[in-house]
Amino acid sequence: MRVERWSWEGPAGPNLRGLAPLLAEPGLVIVRFGERDGGGDGVPRRALEVWTASRAVTVAVIGEAGLAGPSLGVALCADLVYLVAGAGLELPAGAAVPQPALLLAARRAGPRAFRRIVLGEGVIGAEEAVKLGLAHAVVAGEEELPLPVAGSLAALTAGRDLLRSGASGTGALALESAAFRLVFAGGDPNEGARAFLERRPPDFGAKDEIDRS
Template identity: 35%
Template sequence: MQTVLLERPLEHIALLRLNRPEAKNALNTGLRSRLAEHFQQLGDDPTVRCIVLTGNSSVFAAGADLKEIADADPINMMQRRILYFWKVIAGCPKPVIAAVNGPALGGGCELALHADIIIAGENARFGQPEVCVGVMAGGGGTQRLVRAIGKYRAMKMLLTGELVSAKEALEMGFISMVVADDEVLDTALKMAARIATMPPLAIMQTKEVVLAGADVSLDTGLMLERKAFELLFASRDQKEGMAAFIEKRKPVFEGR
């Protein structure tokens, strides 16, 4: 059985579905590896302008597969190359939307944190409960969660293992929006479709500068923004976009 399903529901949009329903989409090595392969390929595919990542209607991902790692030693964990798989996803240049139904826990929560936009169903839940089984967040939770919601809210989740509802996550600034459970994927695809109509080079530069600027000084971040802004004036999409605005017509962007 394929642990990750790739679909192309709309032009320029790729949909990745986690597919281990018998294990609540727990992240084992095979699933992580396949997910990284897909992100690498889709990131390099010029026909793809946005990626939607989802689980199923009842669960996004319940975390790491503990049955696979319970008896592992440090060397074995290192050889699993988990950090490499996360880096591939984090390095994807295309916008990523996470469509979350049900639990997104541990590694599942960290996977959602790799997205640029998170759309959650009303019954979605988020948490980093690794401390409850004797370890800690190991897929970026101690870093991405703090950057997303601040130290004090993040520490409460990381140190207690408590879960938060979609409503609470929205109030924290953890996620982008909450919709009815049966509208999550459709909402994500509609948003992806809107993003796909935008100039791909400008979209990719925006994502690159936002992520790169998060860990530098304001002056350095502003310099990165200015350089990217100026660079886009070499693109055909910039000429098309501004001409279309002046001519009062819909632009057609090519990613050139």
């Protein structure tokens, strides 16, 4: 599985433009958010689609220093969001309207997260972010990320697409059935079954890891 690493520095716009070629290909793109981006204009919804509609599975890692400003919304719109222990998410102060990316992340996470972001202010701690559904887990450091780098890229991408769809009810069941058929057509389930019977790790393709920090 292709794994790309990127260090997010400065305003959101240049980072998204730089990431665009990496996000256009299947694989994992791990982005380290290590700076507090406290100002600047929000990211337009169209520009954000480079990130939210990417072919790659996006992974945001928010460092211990926490995050604020436009970059916060982008980070929370990743497919997988991890916070290093001690990280905080700084919300817009006072009557400031949350930026589009932050609102999108809040809607995805659910009503409790939406209310907290729209009506609240201050800092959301790492543990609270997980409880609200804004992040998936708190980790000790980037090396502790529970990522499926040796798993099936086809299965990972299919699961990601189902989550992104936001479908429910019969529509979700239909999409799940279609994704199931596509994954099986690719052969990875057969390799997984053979590996289990032969008591060996499955081989879903070589791991190609590139660090662009």
